Amino acid sequence: MSNIADTKLTVLTSIHPYSLESIKNALSVMIGGVTNCSSIAWGAGMVDNALFIPFLLEKQITVNFLWWFNGAAVAQNVDCGIYDVDGNRLVSTGVTLSTGANDIQSVAVTPTKLGPGIFYIAITSNNAAQTFFGVAPGNQLTAYLGMAFMGTADPLPLKATLATIAGKTSLIPMCGLSSRSI
Secondary structure (H helix, E strand, O other): OOOHHHHOOOOOOEEOOOOOOOOOOOHHHHHHHHOOOEEEEOOHHHOOOEEEEEEEEOOOEEEEEEEEEEOOOOOOEEEEEEEEOOOEEEEEOOOEEOOOOOOEEEEEEEEEEEOOEEEEEEEEEOOOOOEEEEEOOOHHHHHHOOOEEEOOOOOOOOEOOOEEOOOOOOOEEOEEEEOOOO
16 A cells, blocks of 8 residues: 655646735635635726735645636736745746637646745736626725735736725736636
């Protein structure tokens, strides 16, 4: 009989706004949000602007894919990327046409080692009609979670200047990173 430690199983690393790495102290609020996700429009006030969602890695991982969960309206451009705490872009999908309504869209990126440390996943769209599955818990919670905002950020820039999210949006889109295709 073999020992399970000898099987060399690869653990799927997938981090998103609702994973333990992202949610700081709002676990109970966010668990409720996961089961209440809906298709939410990016909105006119967010066109060409980016959201930055923080997450913490306690060990190093390799990111091979970035993904987002398209809502009912697609065929808009999306850019998704990872930034360090100093606002330096580490990897990005580049401007990508969203395809597949009500489906997760996974985009292969240059394999990138991250961690340990604090990082941001960033997402932007060039059209108010683009929808993502997510929750809209209110501006106070998005600020409490440490989310940030950047205007004029489509495509995602090499260097981000992060600003407070207060009053910009309450949307927390389902997006993330993974070591394997989703």
